[in-house]
Amino acid sequence: MLVFLFVLGVVFFVEPLIEEYPEDARVFPQLTAAAVLVGSGLLLVRNYLPGPIRSFVAEEVSITSDTTELDDDLETAEPPESDEERVVEKETIGSEYGYEVNDTAFVVVTAIVYFFAGWAAGFFWVTPFYVVFYTLWYKVRVTKSVFLAVLAMAILWVFMEFLGMPFDQGHVFDFSPFLPDFRQFLPFFLEWGGR
């Protein structure tokens, strides 16, 4: 994390010099980049810094620390009875076949794949596959999973219809000619709602 921040600080500091930004466009970003650069640099070498500087860099300070200590005391003194019996282990299709996938990594990887697939083929067409895959992976009931996929498509359709978002068009594939005219169903729903 610190190395990433340090490198980012270097890039933001050096780029205006290489690209010769005018002063109006250069000073503020360079000042902020310098703060990131110096701060992350100090944190990187904090273990080798002399005493007072080290305490400034590494020490954790809070104006509410007294209260927090009191809070900690209260929490540790009489913690509420834990409710372990209510904790449910997450079951996945992967674990059934012996593949243990980290849940956070699963969210990120599927979200990235969904992003690129949506860019390529249009969010409207990719979304039901994403929702169904994600929910079925965690063994959500099929009917619930399909309902959510339809709900997600309906939400995207509202974005398309009322905000003019081109979610039915991808940058690689264009499936927009296959989009049914959902507006023809609107009178039916309005009539049904009025009953």
Place this chain on the structure above:
Amino acid sequence: MSALEAFFEGVVIAVSWPVIGYMAIGLLLGIVLGALPGIGSPVGMAIVLPLTLPMDATPAIILLTAIYAGAMYGGSIAAILINAPGTESAAATTLDGYPMSKNGLAKNALAIASTASALNGFLAAIALILLSPLLIEVVLAFGSPEYFLLAVLGISLITIVTQGSIVKGLVAGALGFMISTIGTAILTARPRYTFGQFGLYDGIDFVAALIGMFAFAEMMKLAAQKQIAGEDLEIAGSIREGVRTVFRYPVTTIKSGIIGMGIGMVPGSGATTSTFVAYAEEARSSAKDGKFGEGDPRGVIAPEAANNPTVSGSLVPTLSFGIPGSGSTAVLLGGILMHGLQPGPVLFDEQLQITYALFVSVFLGNVLILAVGLSIIPYASKITELDTNVIIPMVIVLSYAGAFTLNRNWFDVGAVIALGVLGFYMVRYNYSVIAFVLGIVLGPIAEENFFRSLQISGGEYRIFVHPIDRPLSFVLSVAIFLVLFGPFLKPKLEEVISRR
């Protein structure tokens, strides 16, 4: 327009249709989102924010504020029933709320939560309206150098209040400022840090950043959490008795409300701090006869009576100086800016009626919280039964759609993922996400005021510290110095004094 005229115009706006309808929708949405463990107000507000684009500014801001206020109460539902606070600010409520529930007093605890929350929210909104003439005077005394310094002071305060290393907090704030400089420069038409990508010419939209930091990062966190089953929960007890309990402890209620509002006004300190402080104060002052941690009703009254006044309190720095006090107010500030409103002099002068409409809607919203809060108690457990595996993909779909809607720019959707991952690791390594978000949201304002100040002074940086020409700037600079270095200088000073 006089303040009184603006107030009455604000009342008319707040009670007009569809504004009052948006307020009701926002409150209901907030209660539901707040009750879902791991969701809470910042996530809900971040998702709804881009959807408010086609709306007028006033109903949009009122909708967002209503979600915030509703979530404050909603968070207590999961805290009381399943010991999993829906929002961080409801964590203090679990300490006695859940034991009450275990003791067969769940209805009492939920009624206490909704009554204390609404009653004090109601009183705090009145205090906010009464306080506003004074605020107007203060806000109008600020100029460009002061606004730049206030942004720096806000980030400095956040680094201190949210705990952790000051340097980490400052790095997070500076990183936010730095990211905000991507795109075409404010004063010249020069593109910066775009690396030849046309999609970056408009920069990274701060709303996309908010969605990434709050919605996407929270979903990553939520995925890692264990699921808590809420099925077959029995909600026993008496609602009427719960309401009566709040009035049995008026001192606890009022005292906690004052704590909540006071802490809410400090930039960087949200309801999480105020509820724990209120709980700790109640536990200290009632130590003799209290059974805190075992289901003492005062242990529910104190945090719940503090949470909604914190909403009112946090509106003060957000609207007057553009310094949000929490994740939720950071999103609210994003909404204010997105709809073309400027926190500060404009909101307290030309657009004072909007500010008053917001205050009045907070006041009315608390009446609704009481009515809705008490009536949903028998069904409250249903909300907590929602499966997180169902919530996560839906939030991600909404996040992407919302981010794309901002500018029809794929880079904004990419920014949601990139900043979401960054936000997740920032939380893990104890960097202040609020400071980072504040940096991104306030970056353009800070940069503009920074340059305007230098233009006024002819390029002299002394404008920020000159005690005679700009006394307010000088005071703010001293305050920044004290906030950053005070905790380290204090022990040294004490040492020197004790030696003498």
